Amino acid sequence: MTLLDGKKTSEAIQQEIAAEVAEIKANGGKVPHLAAILVGNDGGSVTYVNNKVLACEKVGFGSTLVRYEDDVTEEELLNKIQELNESKEVDGFIVQLPLPKHINTQKVLEAVDPKKDVDGFHPANVGRMVAGLSSFLPATPYGILQLIERYNIETNGKHCVVIGRSNIVGSPMSILMAKAAYPGNATVTLCHRNTIDLAYYTRQADIIIAAVGIPGLITADMVKEGAVVIDVGTTRVPDATRKSGYRLRGDVDFDNVAPKCSYITPVPGGVGPLTIAMLLKNTLRAARNEVYA
Ligand code: NAD
Structure with missing residues (x-):
């Protein structure tokens, strides 16, 4: 089992961006x-x-x-x-x-x-993404693509089950994973609160991307041996041992699911740290006028 280290990946991306800014300044x-x-x-x-x-x-x-x-x-x-x-x-x-x-x-x-929409929430950017044109991608799905890419995870022909259909995570994720590209080329199932028998779908998944907000929703019996599990969920649960009084929990029952996985993201330290890095990346792309060139 390999832990997908979002913190390390985020730092690497931010270092790359800092190097580009230094070059811009030098020029x-x-x-x-x-x-x-x-x-x-x-x-x-x-x-x-x-x-x-x-x-x-x-x-x-x-x-x-x-x-x-x-x-x-x-x-x-x-x-x-x-x-x-x-x-x-x-x-x-x-x-x-x-x-x-x-x-x-x-x-x-x-x-x-839309040219300054670095969150990628404007319908023009959503439409361009769906049409396969260059666009600002919402930071969280963009970060997940980076994790998949930088860990060389195979997605071609895999069955990817996305859980959650929000405009900021689940829906764009399902579109991006089905795109004729890498990462992408997956067969995608999009599950949500109206899905009957969620486990029926997750058990078939080579890649699970959970973006729900229900701590521990994905249990070990719902995951296939060798699956890739990406946990977007971040729910604050009370924890008296912490100074803040709470800790973050993901949608995945990490302790029991992790031993079955080929790759898994921790919470915290998985998807979360990438979101800011990708917002910076989008800002750099905006400054370079790359998206609407
Ligand atoms: P949301 O809160 O808008 O919606 C939740 C989704 O889960 C809905 O689409 C709903 O249909 C689905 N759902 C609810 N109950 C379900 C069930 N029992 N089975 C299957 N699906 C169910 O979603 P969101 O804004 O994408 O947030 C989801 C989670 O991801 C939250 O915990 C949020 O805090 C977290 N999040 C983290 C980051 C990050 O790490 N950077 C970014 C965005 C969201």
């Missing part, structure tokens, strides 16, 4: 710049956004954090998005989700210029 080019819009004070969102800004500094990007209180109007937000769309300085930006209920999230996401 007198424009340093990539990521902006993030954060609404409110939700603990999780604040941490995520701060980590994204810190990661920018580490690789040598410029960064801007735009913060609003919970009561920001949709109009104010849309005006700021327009400003960032037109900014010569900002190459890419994100709007941290979730947004407060009085704001129409879809309207906000669609206001972002």
Whole structure:
């Protein structure tokens, strides 16, 4: 069994990005710049956004954090998005989700210029991805592709069972794994909350990608010997022994599933760390105008 080390892979990707930024600087080019819009004070969102800004500094990007209180109007937000769309300085930006209920999230996401949409959530980027055109890929699926590629995991003709159909992980993952490319060329089954007899599908899987948010949902009896298991789930469960009072648990019953696997991601330290690295990668691609060239 090989552990898919997301932390190490993420660090390697960030080092590659830092080297590219150093080269851009040496050649007198424009340093990539990521902006993030954060609404409110939700603990999780604040941490995520701060980590994204810190990661920018580490690789040598410029960064801007735009913060609003919970009561920001949709109009104010849309005006700021327009400003960032037109900014010569900002190459890419994100709007941290979730947004407060009085704001129409879809309207906000669609206001972002697809050329600066480094989260890959704009329908133009989703459409381009589905059509097999170059696009900004959402960071988590993009990170999973990197893990598969950098560990040389065979996907051609394999049966990949994706569990969860969210717009940010499960659905794009199912499309990418079926693409005529590497990683890809897999036969894909997409399971979700309406799936009857989930185990029937997972037992046939050469590759399982779980993105649900139910700790320990995937048990050893649901996994074929030699399977590749990628666990996207991150649920905070109370843990009095930790300073934070909680720990992260994945969708997979790791201790019992791992011995059956050829490859498996730990939680934490698997898919999670790659998400930020791929956001940086998308920002670099935006700065280089690679996607919409
Ligand atoms: P979500 O919360 O939007 O939806 C969950 C999905 O699971 C739905 O599509 C639903 O149909 C499916 N589902 C629910 N119960 C099920 C069941 N019993 N059997 C099969 N499918 C079931 O999904 P999300 O936003 O993609 O998040 C999923 C998990 O991944 C969460 O734990 C989240 O925290 C985590 N996540 C981690 C990262 C990261 O590590 N960087 C990024 C995104 C999401």
